[in-house]
């Protein structure tokens with residue numbers, strides 16, 4: 184317990200001289216001041232620590248909530264009766280009678296598309312089909328990425344150009360020679376290495392429309408819709424020929440079959456089957472190229488790798504030192520960089536950085552300069568930025584391993 188003000192011991196004897204009393208009191212005061220200072224520092228540190236833990240807690244709570252959220256299934260309202268609402272699930276076409284609140288009942292009409300949970304209760308009424316499509320598919324007329332924006336993966340770029348550009352630019356050549364054009368290209372490698380950029384640059388170079396579909400969104404958001412969305416995707420591409428279809432995170436749709444027989448797995452299977460059948464109808468596909476990407480090559484179902492489907496598999500690794508230097512130069516093209524900055528040294532120091540990391544280092548270095556009220560970005564800013572990004576990444580890794588421990 185801390186002493187209360189009343190029971191403070193005086194640091195002198197009652198019969199000491201006035202002079203001694205003053206000196207003793209001054210000495211005590213000095214000690215107390217330094218203790219007070221020390222306590223204040225500790226309090227500040229504890230506050231900072233508390234803030235850090237608070238932030239971590241929020242992030243983990245959010246992560247936990249996301250993991251616990253079970254997927255929703257899509258169904259269509261058939262009939263609204265006195266006993267409840269009859270819905271028909273997409274995918275398996277099974278009908279079910281479900282109860283709804285009075286409020287929900289008032290807002291429902293036959294043919295509405297609804298999201299239902301595992302116990303088939305209606306969770307929400309879905310927007311128009313086009314909205315779902317818009318959320319899963321991203322269409323860009325001519326993406327603003329060119330080959331000059333991509334560094335350190337020249338060989339991969341050449342291979343993609345050779346495989347994808349020719350069929351889009353001169354499809355008649357393949358007819359005349361009498362061979363089928365190469366089918367899809369699968370890009371695999373760690374995150375942030377330029378896979379999406381490559382696909383966008385091809386679309387830019389060939390004046391094609393870029394249509395991106397995120398595999399994980401497709402199967403995790405709206406169960407029951409996957410196969411239909413794949414059909415829609417190819418239909419959309421046909422309407423926009425020439426087009427580059429980019430399927431990101433294809434492992435979410437085309438992963439090795441698992442033992443479990445949950446309805447979620449059956450849905451993924453149906454979605455993959457639809458994708459395979461669209462890919463097999465290649466001859467009629469016209470000027471449409473397919474590029475898919477994954478960070479998890481080991482998870483892919485061999486069916487997707489059979490000839491005639493993705494028959495070009497291209498590894499896109501993290502850049503080596505020379506590659507990193509080129510990427511630093513690309514991302515600082517429009518920056519006001521001081522003369523003391525050596526991209527060669529930065530490339531050497533930022534070992535293990537991906538293209539996305541380098542982009543982040545450059546932006547963060549700019550932020551350091553701004554915070555310091557400068558308009559020129561110095562070597563020290565880049566170094567501090569890399570330290571910060573490394574630190575953030577390792578904290579993220581720790582968090583993920585703790586979350587799953």
Ligand SMILES: Nc1ncnc2c1ncn2[C@@H]1O[C@H](COP(=O)(O)OP(=O)(O)OP(=O)(O)O)[C@@H](O)[C@H]1O
Pocket residue numbers: 332333334335336373374375376377378379380381431476477478510513537538539540542
């Ligand atoms: N090789 C590269 N050259 C230049 N910039 C790069 C490169 N790789 C990544 N970047 C930068 O990182 C960003 C993200 O890259 P991109 O989306 O292409 O990575 P990805 O391989 O598709 O990653 P993910 O697997 O996470 O989808 C790009 O917008 C670009 O700014």
